Amino acid sequence: MIVGTAGHIDHGKTALVKALTGVDTDRLPEEKRRGISIDLGFAYLQLPNGTRIGFVDVPGHERFIRTMVAGISGIDCVMIVVAANEGPRPQTLEHLLGIQLLHVSRGCAVITKTDLVSERRINDLTTQLRELLATYGMSTFPVIPVSSHMRRGLDQLHKWLCLEVQAYIPPTPGRHFRMPIDRYFTLLGHGSVVTGTVWSGSVRVGDRLTIAPALCPVRVRRIHANGEVSELGRAGQRCALNIVGPGLASEQAGRGNWVVEQSLALPTTELDARLRLHGQSAPACIAHWSSVHLHVGTTAVTTRLALYETEKLERGSEALARFVTETPILALNGDRFLIRDLPTRRIIGGGTILDPFPSRKRDQKRERAAFLQALETEPGPKRLSAILLSARNGIDLEWFRAIHDIDRDQADALIRETCAACGGAGGKWAFHSTHFEQLSCAAVNSVQDYLQEHPEQGGILPNKLCGVLKMREAACTTLIDQLIATGRLVAVTGHLSVPAHNPVLTRVDQAILGYFREHPGSAAEPVSIASLSASIRVSEQAARQSAKRLAQRKEVIFVERDRILDSGRVREIALQFEREAARASDGIVSLQAFRTATGVGRNGAIMLLEYFDRVRFTRRVATGRHVLKHAVAAFSVPSSLPPCSSAIDDSN
Numbered sequence: 001m002i003v004g005t006a007g008h009i010d011h012g013k014t015a016l017v018k019a020l021t022g023v024d025t026d027r028l029p030e031e032k033r034r035g036i037s038i039d040l041g042f043a044y045l046q047l048p049n050g051t052r053i054g055f056v057d058v059p060g061h062e063r064f065i066r067t068m069v070a071g072i073s074g075i076d077c078v079m080i081v082v083a084a085n086e087g088p089r090p091q092t093l094e095h096l097l098g099i100q101l102l103h104v105s106r107g108c109a110v111i112t113k114t115d116l117v118s119e120r121r122i123n124d125l126t127t128q129l130r131e132l133l134a135t136y137g138m139s140t141f142p143v144i145p146v147s148s149h150m151r152r153g154l155d156q157l158h159k160w161l162c163l164e165v166q167a168y169i170p171p172t173p174g175r176h177f178r179m180p181i182d183r184y185f186t187l188l189g190h191g192s193v194v195t196g197t198v199w200s201g202s203v204r205v206g207d208r209l210t211i212a213p214a215l216c217p218v219r220v221r222r223i224h225a226n227g228e229v230s231e232l233g234r235a236g237q238r239c240a241l242n243i244v245g246p247g248l249a250s251e252q253a254g255r256g257n258w259v260v261e262q263s264l265a266l267p268t269t270e271l272d273a274r275l276r277l278h279g280q281s282a283p284a285c286i287a288h289w290s291s292v293h294l295h296v297g298t299t300a301v302t303t304r305l306a307l308y309e310t311e312k313l314e315r316g317s318e319a320l321a322r323f324v325t326e327t328p329i330l331a332l333n334g335d336r337f338l339i340r341d342l343p344t345r346r347i348i349g350g351g352t353i354l355d356p357f358p359s360r361k362r363d364q365k366r367e368r369a370a371f372l373q374a375l376e377t378e379p380g381p382k383r384l385s386a387i388l389l390s391a392r393n394g395i396d397l398e399w400f401r402a403i404h405d406i407d408r409d410q411a412d413a414l415i416r417e418t419c420a421a422c423g424g425a426g427g428k429w430a431f432h433s434t435h436f437e438q439l440s441c442a443a444v445n446s447v448q449d450y451l452q453e454h455p456e457q458g459g460i461l462p463n464k465l466c467g468v469l470k471m472r473e474a475a476c477t478t479l480i481d482q483l484i485a486t487g488r489l490v491a492v493t494g495h496l497s498v499p500a501h502n503p504v505l506t507r508v509d510q511a512i513l514g515y516f517r518e519h520p521g522s523a524a525e526p527v528s529i530a531s532l533s534a535s536i537r538v539s540e541q542a543a544r545q546s547a548k549r550l551a552q553r554k555e556v557i558f559v560e561r562d563r564i565l566d567s568g569r570v571r572e573i574a575l576q577f578e579r580e581a582a583r584a585s586d587g588i589v590s591l592q593a594f595r596t597a598t599g600v601g602r603n604g605a606i607m608l609l610e611y612f613d614r615v616r617f618t619r620r621v622a623t624g625r626h627v628l629k630h631a632v633a634a635f636s637v638p639s640s641l642p643p644c645s646s647a648i649d650d651s652n
């Protein structure tokens, strides 16, 4: 369990930690000289039952609020320190607010310096503090009077700590390792050390981790967990990790950075969140696109604040907001954050991160707000159902796993549990069944509309359909795959069609097919588009477009970039090649033998054979070519030849 201090400057936080642990956490010469804490201090207390409590001592000076927030970002429990002779002061209140906004739900108030005041003053202050705690939602926190100097009241505080440790439930393991770094230093002979409180997962000596957002790979050489050498560090412990990695420096690994498992190293500059402005400390209102300081973990960055539902957010109210940060940060769904005012540097509000990886696509604000509200539902199947319901075009499962830090198996289990409401959960994307049916109908209708407008086409290209449906490609691919699997759409040479569709032949299509029918002999030679267009008296462009359509339907084949041949003829030639190869003792057919067997001219024969090599029907060897697969398998004929005379379209 990690216990943090909080409270106004000089109220006796460091002295209290020293009285409990024997450790003076004010290590810096400047701290000694000025008699104040400047940086975070760390100490441990071994309880009789063997458990260790980690203490994080924070500075009380208002100028060090940024350090203070970093210090309390990973604590389980807090001691709010108030000097008996002064009572609550401005930083007492600001720290109380920080604690409340970060949802630190366990703690006590400690009245220090009781040796300086009367018994009556202690009683009055106790009553005053109880009232104050209640206003911050901390009415369960006891008030414990002590004198660190006289060592009075420390037994009671010690007893309370033991009870808190007994009640403490360590965070559940299972998620990936992540630790916000609160200190970086180098040790002579050992190299870099980063320290922090582990937010999730565990780490072992030898593990490979990433320093983020700089994305530096590192290896863990040694671990100190709660101040002791260990093979393992886990969620809820304070850890010091001795790490090695190329080019590591304090800019990448100092306070404010993270050390995480690679899968969590996902820096972001846009985050959607639920934000509440405090009723007293915040300015009267904050306008859309204001700049504020954002604190997540030990990170503090300047960020713009975009409001979803309103133009300005008033003191004491809450809203959905998007942070657009100046530099990349790390965060996950559910992380608590604080914001501070830029001019006054005071904590003015806080909340919960909802979506750290919002899509770049600008949704309608109202739609997006509904989606974010779904992300606020209780985690688990209920939340997945709510998200699916609010996302018309389905959700990216990779995104879902990333924002919740869950692995594929956990996500799959959730999908199965939510399956009643889940259609087409095809690997990468999931949809609500209602939306899925609507999208399916829209997709089939769009394909039909397209074919009605372009009766000569074999189908619509999948990316064109994505555009028509205004869907992201991965989502649309899942939808299309499902529609093909269930027979509602068919895929013909990369185009999507409906099962009953017979493409209409245009006049040019007819002319090209007619050309091959009327020139069976010379049609053994692949014909160039230029000479074909001259023969059938159409423009080259019209001939090329038509040839491409016919190639899609496998009626002709582009043997070379601009030369085509009737696919039936190509197949026949391939069968002839196969027969020749079967006849040859070594299975090899030379160019000459091929020409003799087929009667194709030299240039045409070379073109055809090179085409056969490209489509892996044949393989070239020194003396000729041998067959790699059966001609029947290599060259299929068009499945549905349209009736030639009845369906002529005059458009071309």
Ligand SMILES: Nc1nc2c(ncn2[C@@H]2O[C@H](COP(=O)(O)OP(=O)(O)OP(=O)(O)O)[C@@H](O)[C@H]2O)c(=O)[nH]1
Residues within 6 Å of the ligand: 007, 008, 009, 010, 011, 012, 013, 014, 015, 016, 035, 036, 037, 038, 058, 059, 060, 061, 112, 113, 114, 115, 116, 146, 147, 148, 149, 150
């Ligand atoms: N008489 C008396 N003085 C105390 C007691 N506890 C702390 N002090 C004195 O109060 C002064 C401030 O104590 P610190 O522990 O440094 O206060 P702090 O809250 O850590 O101060 P910052 O970290 O700078 O915010 C020091 O001179 C301490 O000796 C106490 O119980 N009784």
Ligand SMILES: [Mg+2]
Residues within 6 Å of the ligand: 013, 014, 015, 036, 037, 057, 058, 059, 060
């Ligand atoms: Mg101090």
